[in-house]
Amino acid sequence: MESRVVRAAIRLLLTVICLGVCMMWIMLPTNTYRQKWRASISKRVLSTYFGTQGSNILIWTFPVLLVGALGSLYLHLGKNLNENDLQSNEKKLRLALWKRPLLVKGPLGIVSGIELTFLIMFISLLVWILATYLRNGLPTITPKVAAKYGVEVWQMKLSDIALWIGLVGNVCLSFLFYPVARGSSVLPLLGLTSEGSIKYHIWLGHMTMVLFTVHGVCYIVYWAVTGQISEMIKWSHSDISNVAGEIALLGGLFLWAATIPQIRRKAFELFFYTHYLYVIFVLFFILHVGVGFSLIMLPGFYLFMIDRFLRYLQSRRSVRLLSARLLPCNTVELNFAKSPGLSYNPTSIMFLNVAGISKLQWHPFTISSNSRLEPDRLSVIIKSEGSWSTKLYQMLSSPSSVDRPEVSIEGPYGPASNHFLRHDTLVMVSGGSGITPFISIIRELIYRSKIAQCKTPNMILIAAFKNSSDLTMLDLLLPMTGSPSELSNLQLRIEAFVTREKQPASDNSKRVRSIWFKPHQTDIPMAAILGPNSWLWLSAIISSSFIIFLVLIGIITRYYIYPIDHNKNDFSTAIRAVLHILVICFSIAVTASAAVFWSKRQYAREAKQIQNMEGQTPGGSPDLMPSYNADRELESLPHQSLAEATKIHYGERPDLKRMLFDCKGSSIGVLVCGPKKLRHDVAAICSSGLAQNLHFESISFSW
CATH class of the missing domain: 2.40.30.10 (Translation factors)
Known part of the structure; x- marks a missing residue:
């Protein structure tokens, strides 16, 4: 009960923080924020310890990292409560209606109602920010002001529009790394998984590169028409570095080009390796705009860096x-x-x-x-x-x-x-190797069927294979040490379709x-990199690394930067950025390494106990x-109880529409994993509105 109360308090606090962050994004382009709010905060935060970037640390970096730390604690407390939260209820079913596909075919793929809503809201935010910059900034550009800078009015407007487009691009960049931080607490808090969130990373990546490309091209045109093309090779001491921005843009363009579907499918290694250019892109972006402005996009990348370093330690x-x-x-x-x-x-x-x-x-x-x-x-x-x-x-x-x-x-x-347990019936549609996620679900229900008073949903597995030899994948429904009786307590029906053969193969030697x-x-x-209490350790890493960062950067600013700069922006922008990057990397490396070392000692005894298990x-x-x-x-499919639950159809494809509409129950969970066409066909059936009890979910790994 205490855990539930604490979780409720954390959930309320997280909601308040997230609403506050959303409000700050809305207020970002307004004069109220720039002239009143930020100025007021700067007076309180601006000091000899954090310099001019102190206000951005407080406004943009601290709230998001606090969400990451509190979110990890929230997930840790709820780890043992999930068992009691899996029963079907009206609230979860109403949420499932929002997850029903609205768009099936098109450049965005399969998009649910809630995804489309948030996409429209995000695009609206980008439009609002750009429109506000234009509305507040363009009227101030007069012939007198333009003449002061020795340019024409339209040329100055082009320069400012390029700047504002770059600022909008930074908004996309600020969200770009959340979907690819696989072990972050942000995705589970939103009910998302790392593989299911890749499409959001793709959407954000395209928007980011379009905006930054337009930003760069507009500036090049401006320099060309005003006779300032030499600005392209300018690396300012304490201002915007154009060379660094160009290097960042070129790295991003190479990375972006490799994501073209034809290149990604035919030359996956090229796509994979060019993605490491994100290091060049982010590093030179920070050198381009300075660390103060980078603190707006830094929180998402900070969480990604923690996750990436932990993955590196685990991969060793x-x-x-x-x-x-x-x-x-x-x-x-x-x-x-x-x-x-x-x-x-x-x-x-x-x-x-x-x-x-x-x-x-x-x-x-x-x-x-x-x-x-x-x-x-x-x-x-x-x-x-x-x-x-x-x-x-x-x-x-x-x-x-x-x-x-x-x-x-x-x-x-x-x-x-285990959100799929809320349904009365599970219909799992697979194509080829797409059956593998459903094997894990079936094994979970095998375990639950052994627990007294644990209700399990009815299951229908519709598996399409090309050849009869692929039927042997059904042999993997049971663990290697499993017994046929483990399926006896399940309400499982398997409909297997062999599409390219009209009769069973006669080869019995397989x-x-x-x-x-x-x-x-x-x-x-195998063990979790941070042990059984990984969410608790992650919360400690986020909070302690940020505290170490603040302490170290405060010391460096007070005793090295401030005596030179005196908060007048006279210190080298590049050196300041490099110092901040090094301190962040050091803080993350020290805290994550210490957490991994400590958790490693805990499971060392377990490793010795099962050393001879192989x-x-x-x-x-x-x-x-x-x-x-x-x-x-190879027995005839291979256990008797499994064979009894299986019906094989040769030379035909499943009639998905009929099979799904024949399912009875108030809540039918339809899970699909397989080729793109199969996923789209199932999504179209579930979104047709002809059956209100079908709740669609796609498990896709086609990145």
Whole structure:
């Protein structure tokens, strides 16, 4: 009860802070903010310790980081309360109506009502900011003022419009990094996941680059027509640095060009590697505008930097790979040892790196295991659909391969709650490897079916495969150590469609092959980078790193910058920016490293306890051989109880409209994962308005 009261108080405080931040964004372009509010705050904050940027720290940086710290604490307190909050209720169903798709086809993809509402609100904010700048600024440009600067009126207006467009672009940049901070508390607070938020990052990225490109082109035109083209190579000592802005823009344009769908699909590595240009883009953006103005966009990037550094620390470890199941459909299930303290919800993902294939490439995969049903193991399913996954399958299936591959991970990342349990019936529609998120859901419901008085929704799995060999993926619905009886308590119906074959394949020689790998002393079980209390540690990292930043930058400003500058902006803008960047990086590195070191000591004992776990076969007998290969015949889908729940259709595609409309119940959760056309077809059916009980959710990994 105390946790609920504290959470309610934190939720109220977070609401007030967020409303205040929204109000500041609305007031940003007004004369009231610039001439009254900021001036009044500057008089109180401006000191020998924080300089002229002190007001921006208080107005823009502090509130967002406070939200990040309090949000992490809120999630920590609610971690053990989710079990009681999963039952269906009218409030959650009303929210589900807002999540129903409104736009299905178009450049934005599948967009729900709430997403479209917030998109319109954000665009309205951008229009409001630009319109306010134009309304307040253009009337002040008169022939007399223009003559003072030796230019014509239209030329001066062009210069100011370019400036205001750049200011609007900074608004987009301020939100750009929130969707890609995978472990941040901001996304779970809004009910979002990292993979589901990538499209917001894409939208913001396009808007940012369009505005900054127009900003840069307008200034180049202005310099050209006024005979000041030499301004392009100007690096001001204490003002705007044009060279730094041009470098930032060029880095952003290269990054932006690589996101073109044709390039991203055909040359994914080019797309992946050019994305690291964000470091150049942000660094030179700060050098361009100065640290004072950068503090407006800094909070989102600050949270991203914390997340990125924690991911780096986690990726330095090689995790313990126990076994692999090789399926004849060129699919592999990897099973890792994990710490019992590592928990995650269904449909979570993690990023894998296999050094033997590429030391730089990281690929996301859905976690198919359940952290409570399988407390000592974590599994992912990988289908050979690209060069990286094909090389991995070939590496594991090679008879000469006896050594386990060296694997590193980042994650897991996933939803904060099992929201799908609010529905009476779950309809899961998959295409090909899109079945993998639903395996994790089914395993979660297997666990819940064993708990007394725990109601589970009815389930219908509609799985479309190209070939009959892909049916072996249904064998992965049960854990490697599972038994057929685990499905007996579930109301599960499986409709499997084989689209390219009209009859079962006659080849009976296909086998599911299990490979067990020998121990390696350097490998460790998978564990959360900050341990079981990761949200609490994240809150501590955010707050303590910011405090260290304030203390260090206050000392540097008081005893190094202020004696030179005296708050008259005479100090080098570039040096000031570099000092702030170094202090931020130092603060984050020290606090995050300390938290990781402390949490590592906590799960070190667990690692020792399961050090020899990889020597266990499914039957529980030890195996002292370097690797153990167990081939077993593929049974007729493969457990009797699973076969009874499965109906296979050859040579046809599912009639999704009929199957969805035939579902009965007040709340039908429709989850879809697979090719783009499949997702759009299901979204169109759910948004048609012909069935009010269908609640759509797309699980997409096509970034």
